[in-house]
Amino acid sequence: MTITLRQLEIFEKVAVNQHVTKASEQLYLSQSAVSMAIADMERITGAPLFERRGRRLILNDRGREILPEVQEVLRRVSGIEQFLSESVGEPVGVLKVGASTTIGNYLLPKIVGEFSARHPKAKVLLYVANTQLIEEAVERGEYDLGLIEGPSHNPSLKASPWIEDELVVISGKKHPFADAGNVTVDMLAGADWIIREKGSGTREIFEAAMAAHGIEYNVSMELGHTEAIKKAVEAGMGVGCLSRMAVQRELNNWWLMEIGTPLDLRRTLYIVTRENSYQTRLFRAYTDLLESISG
Structure with missing residues (x-):
């Protein structure tokens, strides 16, 4: 058995409140569920994490040592949840774009700048190489999409005409x-x-x-x-x-x-992507900007 995220949440609430009842009220759990989670966690770790003083639970030296780590884990998980929630409604996160040499040096810097101004919570990382290397990197999943000069030669990729x-x-x-x-x-x-x-x-x-x-x-x-x-x-x-x-x-x-x-x-310049890959809000916002330029 391993420690679960839910057990860490319960541990943190009990540690801060020093009381099962208060922790159960904040977590919307029964007191018995909270007590059982603490008992399971102590059994997994092989020794107590709290000292029982009446109805209060006070961290011992082991509990005090791990509390900051537990709080950091919970903070990071909360950040991930917030990001995933926000990324559905607006472009948030980092998009990796590969571009062949001419496109990367002479077209995309201005486009990336415009995109960043429109969507300050999003970041586009631009990588420049020749067409063959860009296609290979998109296929491996290193880049979210690629912009290449001329037709694609990789049948596993979807190639969409962009501009002439x-x-x-x-x-x-x-x-x-x-x-x-x-x-x-x-x-x-x-x-x-x-x-x-x-x-x-x-x-x-x-x-x-x-x-x-x-x-x-x-x-x-x-x-x-x-x-x-x-x-x-x-x-x-x-x-x-x-x-x-x-x-x-x-x-x-x-x-x-x-x-x-x-x-x-x-010649025609193309946008290449992996077939059937999930298109995030950030991905769609960037390709929408590219398509508006082609129009």
Whole structure:
């Protein structure tokens, strides 16, 4: 037999009131039920916890030692109950969101900030990695949901279209592509490409677009971070292909040049979740905000 939460509640009330009758009145229990709970608890622990002085029960040294611990347990349980009650009515708690690199760096910070302003009792933790890693983490239950670039390849996950995006081919101002403005399939095949790593949604869309035109291309540099690619392209080390949202600032300031191509680089960004998982109030509030942006 183990000590129950109810026995701890009874122990605490008797310890504070030093009387079975008062404790029973506060707990809405009979005096015999209270006395039996204390007796069971003392039997489980192997020795008395109270000294009997007439009708009063006073904690002995063992009882005094555990009383603060018991009160802490009850406080924590009360906090859990309060949280669970509040989370049904309003967003409360911590939501873990995984996002692939472009979404996590260029879209979600503003969205997370807006959500936090709307729901101050809730907290969103954002994790950024490539699409493949995000899907794997959502499947394992490490993240509550994921936002990925391109289609999902995990059949155990539910993928819902979110918003549309497009990739653009970019070069530095002094690259030959910049003077050409529009390039041919042969020019794309002959370029030195600086691209994202395997497992990236951006890499997948780029490869599919090139394959659709039968273009075999040379990868001169493979980098795992969008900012590193932009800097390398700006320095004239090759050409790249990134999301428009990631390079719009550089295009506006003429630090990078957008190159016209015959490639179809449009894509859909997706929300991925586990099938049939319970959707808390916090989860629904966050996905509602995401869907309002897509509309």
